[in-house]
Amino acid sequence: MPAETAPTALMRQYLDVKARYPDAIVFFRLGDFYEMFYEDAVYVARTLDLTLTTRDKGKEDPVPMCGIPHHAARAYLTKLTELGHRVALCEQLEDPRTVKGIVKRDVVRVVTPGVTLDEEALDPRVPSFLASAAGTPRDGYGLAFLDVTTGDFRATELPSIEALVEEIARVAPRELVLGRGDDDRALGDAVKATFATLPRALAPAGDVDPGPVLRKALGAAFQSTLPTLPTLPTLLERWPRAAVAAAAVVRYVGATQPGAELPISGLELYQRADTLIIDEQARRHLELVESMLDRRRVGSLIDVLDETRTAMGARRLRRWLLFPAIDVAVIRRRHDAVERLVATQAARDGARKLLGDVADLERLVGRVRLGVATPRDLAVLGRSLTALPALAAALAAASLLQLGELAATAASEDDPLRILVAPDAATAAEVAAEIVRVLRPDAPALTKDGGYVNPGVSSELDEVRDVADGGRDRIAAIEARERERTGIASLKVRFNSVFGYYIEVTRAHLGSVPADYRRKQTVANAERFVTSELGEFEQQVLTADERRVALELEIFSSLRAKVAAAAEPLLAIAGRVAAADALASLAEVAHRGGYCRPVVDDSGVIDLEDARHPVVERLAAGGGFVPNDVHLDPESEQVLLVSGPNMAGKSTLIRQVALAVIQAQMGGFVAARAARIGICDRVFTRVGAGDALARGESTFMVEMRETAHILRHATGRSLIVLDEIGRGTSTYDGVAIAWAVTEHIHDQLGAKTLFATHYHELAALAARHPRVRCAAVAAREWKGDVVFLRKLVPGSASRSFGVEVAKLAGLPAGVIDRARTILRTLESEAAPTADVPRPLVPGDAEQDGQMGLFGQSGPAPTRGSGPASGVEAEVIGALRAVDPDELSPRAAHDLLTELAKKLTPPS
Numbered sequence: 001m002p003a004e005t006a007p008t009a010l011m012r013q014y015l016d017v018k019a020r021y022p023d024a025i026v027f028f029r030l031g032d033f034y035e036m037f038y039e040d041a042v043y044v045a046r047t048l049d050l051t052l053t054t055r056d057k058g059k060e061d062p063v064p065m066c067g068i069p070h071h072a073a074r075a076y077l078t079k080l081t082e083l084g085h086r087v088a089l090c091e092q093l094e095d096p097r098t099v100k101g102i103v104k105r106d107v108v109r110v111v112t113p114g115v116t117l118d119e120e121a122l123d124p125r126v127p128s129f130l131a132s133a134a135g136t137p138r139d140g141y142g143l144a145f146l147d148v149t150t151g152d153f154r155a156t157e158l159p160s161i162e163a164l165v166e167e168i169a170r171v172a173p174r175e176l177v178l179g180r181g182d183d184d185r186a187l188g189d190a191v192k193a194t195f196a197t198l199p200r201a202l203a204p205a206g207d208v209d210p211g212p213v214l215r216k217a218l219g220a221a222f223q224s225t226l227p228t229l230p231t232l233p234t235l236l237e238r239w240p241r242a243a244v245a246a247a248a249v250v251r252y253v254g255a256t257q258p259g260a261e262l263p264i265s266g267l268e269l270y271q272r273a274d275t276l277i278i279d280e281q282a283r284r285h286l287e288l289v290e291s292m293l294d295r296r297r298v299g300s301l302i303d304v305l306d307e308t309r310t311a312m313g314a315r316r317l318r319r320w321l322l323f324p325a326i327d328v329a330v331i332r333r334r335h336d337a338v339e340r341l342v343a344t345q346a347a348r349d350g351a352r353k354l355l356g357d358v359a360d361l362e363r364l365v366g367r368v369r370l371g372v373a374t375p376r377d378l379a380v381l382g383r384s385l386t387a388l389p390a391l392a393a394a395l396a397a398a399s400l401l402q403l404g405e406l407a408a409t410a411a412s413e414d415d416p417l418r419i420l421v422a423p424d425a426a427t428a429a430e431v432a433a434e435i436v437r438v439l440r441p442d443a444p445a446l447t448k449d450g451g452y453v454n455p456g457v458s459s460e461l462d463e464v465r466d467v468a469d470g471g472r473d474r475i476a477a478i479e480a481r482e483r484e485r486t487g488i489a490s491l492k493v494r495f496n497s498v499f500g501y502y503i504e505v506t507r508a509h510l511g512s513v514p515a516d517y518r519r520k521q522t523v524a525n526a527e528r529f530v531t532s533e534l535g536e537f538e539q540q541v542l543t544a545d546e547r548r549v550a551l552e553l554e555i556f557s558s559l560r561a562k563v564a565a566a567a568e569p570l571l572a573i574a575g576r577v578a579a580a581d582a583l584a585s586l587a588e589v590a591h592r593g594g595y596c597r598p599v600v601d602d603s604g605v606i607d608l609e610d611a612r613h614p615v616v617e618r619l620a621a622g623g624g625f626v627p628n629d630v631h632l633d634p635e636s637e638q639v640l641l642v643s644g645p646n647m648a649g650k651s652t653l654i655r656q657v658a659l660a661v662i663q664a665q666m667g668g669f670v671a672a673r674a675a676r677i678g679i680c681d682r683v684f685t686r687v688g689a690g691d692a693l694a695r696g697e698s699t700f701m702v703e704m705r706e707t708a709h710i711l712r713h714a715t716g717r718s719l720i721v722l723d724e725i726g727r728g729t730s731t732y733d734g735v736a737i738a739w740a741v742t743e744h745i746h747d748q749l750g751a752k753t754l755f756a757t758h759y760h761e762l763a764a765l766a767a768r769h770p771r772v773r774c775a776a777v778a779a780r781e782w783k784g785d786v787v788f789l790r791k792l793v794p795g796s797a798s799r800s801f802g803v804e805v806a807k808l809a810g811l812p813a814g815v816i817d818r819a820r821t822i823l824r825t826l827e828s829e830a831a832p833t834a835d836v837p838r839p840l841v842p843g844d845a846e847q848d849g850q851m852g853l854f855g856q857s858g859p860a861p862t863r864g865s866g867p868a869s870g871v872e873a874e875v876i877g878a879l880r881a882v883d884p885d886e887l888s889p890r891a892a893h894d895l896l897t898e899l900a901k902k903l904t905p906p907s
C-alpha cells in the first residue's frame, strides 16, 4: 500500500474518527485488515488474545496496534458485543487503487450489544431489543424498546421504579440506554441491582426534545393500541415519558446506522394492564422461558409449547407467552383458530410443512431497509414470498373444513388464519415476481464477484457479460490462428494472475517464434510471450468484467430499493404469518398433548378437571403423571391450602394451575380434560429460595420481600401461588406469618390463592374463614416407606412423612431409627388444637423455634447431654447449626458424609 506510507496523516485520520466515537472500539479498515490502535489495541489484544504489535517501530513513540483479517471480523465483533462493548466499523470509502494519498474512510455502522444485524450472533427465536428508560419518582417512568432487526418498536409508561424494573425484566433487552442526569443514575442503580449482567449504555437522553426526533423517525404512522391516540402531538402530551424514552432509542439507534434510514414504521403504545402481568419472580418460578436450575430453555414451558416452523412464529409465540392477553374477545379469537387447526389435522400438517419454506420475513425486510440485505437475502425473500399463496390456501382449508356453513366468519378480515389480505397480497406477489425475474435463485451472499443477475434483465449487462465470458472463444480463435501462423502445433494461449494472458512455446520450437512476440518469462521447459493483441484483449476482458460487476450491483441496489419501498405491506404479511405459525404451533402441541380448549370468561372462577403440569408431564415417562381437579372461586373457594409431605407433588400442582391460566390467556389450550378460566390480571408466585441467594440476602429476607410484593400488588382478579412461606424461620414464626398472610389475602385482597404448606396447623384456618379450603396430596406408608399417590384429596395431610422422605434420601439407618423414636415422643406430647396455631411443644419456643422440640426434656441438648448420646448430640448440634438453604449441594453432601461417618462405629 505505497500510497499510505505517510503514517502521520493516516494516524491523524484515525484519531479524528476515534474522537467522534470515543465510547466505541474503532475497527479501522486498512486493506484486508481491521486495525485497532492505542488503548483499543491494548485492550482488545489482551481480551481476545491477539498479538499486540506497534506501528512506526523504532520511532520514539510507537503506536500500539493489533489487527484482524476483515473476513474474520464477525467472530471478534460478537465476542466484543457480548462483553458489552460497542464497535465502530470504519471502512475505506474509496478504492485504494484509484486514489493517490490517503483513502477516504468513515464509520459506516456501529455494532452494539442491542444493535446487531449479524444473524449468526442472534437467536432467531428471541427478539433483540434495545431499550431506553427515563423518568423520575415524581412523574413516573417511560420505557421504549426497539428490535432493529424487525422494526418492532413499543413503548409504555409505568408509575414506579419497581414496575419499571419488572417490565424491563419482561422485555429482556440486550442493551439499555440511560441518560446522564441524577435521576437517570438512580434509575441505573435500581436496574443494576436487579440485573447484574444487563449491558448498559449511557447516552444523553434527558436533553432530547422528543418531538422532532420522533417525527423524523416515524412520520405520521402510529399504530397505537389506544385508538384515541393516533397523532404525534397527542403522544407527546399524553405519553410524555414514553415519548422521551422512544426518542432516546431512536437517537441512539440512529447514530449506529449513519446514512441509513431506521427500519421503523410505527410505535406501538401499550399499558401494562392491557396484558396479564407476569413479573420477574413469576416468570422465573414458573420456568416460562428458562428452567430455574440451569437457566436453559430445556425444561421450560416455551420448550414444550414451541413447535413453530419459522423464527417469526417463535418470536410471536414467546411474546404471547410473556405478554398474555386479558381481553376475552382476543383470547377467544385465538382459541377459535387453534380449535380449527386442531380439528383439521391434514390442513394443519400441510400448513406447517409450507411454513417450513418461509424464511424470517421480518428480519429479511429489516435488512433490506437498513441496506445490508445481500443478493442471497433477496433471493430467499423472493422464494418465501412465492410460497405464500400455497400456505394461505392450506390455512384457508383449515378454516373452511371446520366451519363449513359458517365460513363467512372465517373469511372476515381479522381471521388470524388469513395471511394474504388485499392489497398486501398483490404487493407481495409483485415483489416476489420482480425478485425472481432479476436474481438467480442461487445468488451468493457477496456482491464483489457479481454473477447473481439473470440474463435478459439488462441488455447492456448481457453484452458486457458476453465480452467477459466470451473470452474463451476468442482465446481459442487466437490460439488456432497463431498455431497456423507459426507452425507450432503445441503453442498455447494461457492466463495467470501475474502476467495476465500469454503465449507459451516449448523450448524445442523457440526457433519458430515470430518477431512480434515479446518475451515475458522463462519456465522449466518453455518460454512465455505476450503480443499487443493479447494485451488489448486482456484489457477488454478485465474492463468488461469490472463493468459487469458494477452493473449487477446497480441492478441489485435498485431492486433492493424497490423491495424497501414495499416494506410496510411485506411486514404486515410477515406479522400475520408469524401469528398463523404461532397458532399452528399451539394447535400441534394441543393435539399431541391431548389438551383441551378452555372456556374463558370474566367469572373469576378457575375450574380444572384432570389437569396436568405440561412440562413435568412430558418428563414423567410412560404416562406416569397423575392428573388432578382444582377448583377456585373468589366467592366460595378462594384460598386452597395444599398440604402433603415433601416430594408429594404440591409445588407441581399449584404451579400447573398458574401455567393453565397463562396458557389459556396466551391463546392456547391447556393440559386438562376440561377447563374454565376466569381471566386473571396478574399471576404472582412465591416459590423456593431461588437464586437471590447469590445476591447475598438470607432466605428468609428474600421470602418476605417477595411476599410483601405480592400483598402490595395483588387484586381480586389475581392468582397467587405460594409455596411454603415462612420456611426460612422458626416453626412458630413461620406458622404465625403464614397464618396472617392467608388471613390478609382472604379478608382484604380477595385474590385466588393456592398455598402449599406442610404446617398442619394452618388447617385450622379453614374452620374460621369461609373461603378457605384444605386439600392434601395423598401419600401412604407402606412397610416403613412412603408411597406417593399424587392425588389431591379433601382435608389436610395426616402426617408429614418427613422421616420416611429422609430415609429415601439416604440418611443412615441409625439416624432414621432415632428420629422415629423422638417423633413418637413428640407426637404423644403435643396434641394439635383446631383453634389457633399452637407451638408444637410449649417451652423454649421463643428462643429456639424448630429445635425447641427438644426443650421439653430439659435444656437444648449440648454435647454429651440430653436425650441423645454424645456423638449423636454432636451430629444433631451440627445439623441445627446449618441453614439448609444456605448450603450448596456440594457442601450439603460433604456435611452429610462427615456426619454419617461420625455415626458409623469404627470397625
Ligand code: ADP
Pocket (backbone or CB within 6 Å): 616, 620, 624, 625, 626, 627, 644, 645, 646, 647, 648, 649, 650, 651, 652, 653, 756, 790
Ligand atoms: P413437593 O412440592 O410436594 O415437595 P414436587 O411438586 O416438587 O413436591 O414434586 C416432587 C416430584 O414428584 C416432582 O419432581 C415430580 O417429578 C413428581 N410429581 C409431582 N406431581 C406429580 C404427578 N401429579 N404425577 C406424577 N409425578 C408427579
